[in-house]
Amino acid sequence: MLKKTLVALALGGALMGAGQAMAADYAIDKQGQHAFVNFKISHLGYSWLYGTFKDFDGSFSFDAAKPQDSKVNVTLNTTSVDTNHAERDKHLRSDDFLNVGEHPTATFASTAVKSTGDGTADITGDLTLNGVTKPVVIAAKFIGEGKDPWGGYRAGFEGSTMLKLKDFDIQKDLGPASQEVELIISVEGVRK
Amino acid sequence: MQWRNSSSHYGLVSILMHWLVAVAVFGLFALGYWMxxxxxxxxxxxxxxxLHKSIGLLLFAVMLGRVLWRWMSPPPASLPNHGRVTRxxxxxxxxxxxxGLFVLMIAGYLISTADGRGIAVFGLFEVPATLTSIPDQEDVAGLVHEYLGWALVIFAGIHGLAALKHHFIDRDRTLMRMFGR
Structure with missing residues (x-):
């Protein structure tokens, strides 16, 4: 009896272990910086302005067979905003925009992942930006996975979502064409 | 009135530069606050x-001129009624x-040139960037520029009040000397 129970426990444990191993955990490749958090906003309706956040980190778990079990967490340093123009970056850090003095970090934590087709998914999660937490949906696309040439295993995604500046308490009005910003996240993870 | 300072009077060059800088400092503060x-x-x-940047850079040149002129033509001696503490x-x-004014102007320059861009002065010529590698340069220089801007107008206001005190309370020539008397 005891023996049987032990065997069952051991087997169960092994299966659970196997189940956990299926959805592999990945760390965003910060070391090699194969990861980008970019944004894109209209300037007056005449052109696109691109910017990036240089300093962020995070992780995700992913199993191609069970995308709905995937999870993503990203923490971002809002001070690291860079639009290739020092005066503008200073302005973006001020309380007209990101208010980095009071809110130096932004975070995204997924709450649900829904497959929407072959290699695409809607990642719902809580985005905290400028001290405001709101649910957002990131339309994500699986790019690829496999062994890298240096003994590791990698998987990569790209996703984007539209944010209304007002929703995140961003005060400056940039005009009717610039009420929304597109956030574009492109990350490669190295399997832990 | 003569151009140069004498041992008892300010000359035209010092007087003009003083009032030019006074107008520019308060004007730049107002312009900066508004913009x-x-x-x-x-x-x-x-x-x-x-405009703020162009005027500020020209003011820097005027201030260099003022320092040079102080050396070429030293200001008049203190008034005899001024005690040791006043002096x-x-x-x-x-x-x-x-x-304060020099640090303020340099900080302003370091904000705009933090990414290597020069500053065009009234579209006529460009002052190139020099220092660009101070960590968080535009933010640090921005804070210095903002706080020092406030400090300087307050201090310049006190400077003006002190001159009025000399004029109306001590009834000496301190203020009038800056008008060439």
Missing amino acids: VGLDYYSGWYKTAPD LASKLGHSALYL
């Missing part, structure tokens, strides 16, 4: 900072105004 609150669609949104306070006060 940072402008609406993005205001016609001044781009023009006002360009020391005025020396320290004037040094602080000079030093």
Whole structure:
């Protein structure tokens, strides 16, 4: 009896272990910086302005067979905003925009992942930006996975979502064409 | 009135530069305070900072001229009725105004040139960037520029009040000397 129970426990444990191993955990490749958090906003309706956040980190778990079990967490340093123009970056850090003095970090934590087709998914999660937490949906696309040439295993995604500046308490009005910003996240993870 | 300072009177060059700098300092403060609150669609949104930077850089040149002129033609001696404390306070006060103004202008320059861009002066010529590698340069320089800007106008206001005190309370020539009397 005891023996049987032990065997069952051991087997169960092994299966659970196997189940956990299926959805592999990945760390965003910060070391090699194969990861980008970019944004894109209209300037007056005449052109696109691109910017990036240089300093962020995070992780995700992913199993191609069970995308709905995937999870993503990203923490971002809002001070690291860079639009290739020092005066503008200073302005973006001020309380007209990101208010980095009071809110130096932004975070995204997924709450649900829904497959929407072959290699695409809607990642719902809580985005905290400028001290405001709101649910957002990131339309994500699986790019690829496999062994890298240096003994590791990698998987990569790209996703984007539209944010209304007002929703995140961003005060400056940039005009009717610039009420929304597109956030574009492109990350490669190295399997832990 | 003569151009150069004498042992008892200020000359025209010192007087003109003093009042030019006074007008520029208060004007730049007002312009700076006003421009940072402008609406993005205001016609001044781009023009006002360009003016602020152009005038500021010319002011830097004038201030260099002032320092040079102080050396070439030293200011008149203190008035005989000024005691040791008054003389020391005025020396320290004037040094602080000079030093504060230079640091303020340099900080302003370091904001705009932090990414290697030069500053166009009235579209006529460009002052190139030099220092670009101070960590968080535009933010650090921005804070220095903002706080020192406030400190300097307050201090310049005290400087003006002190001159009025000499004129109306002590009834001496301190203020009138800056008008060439």
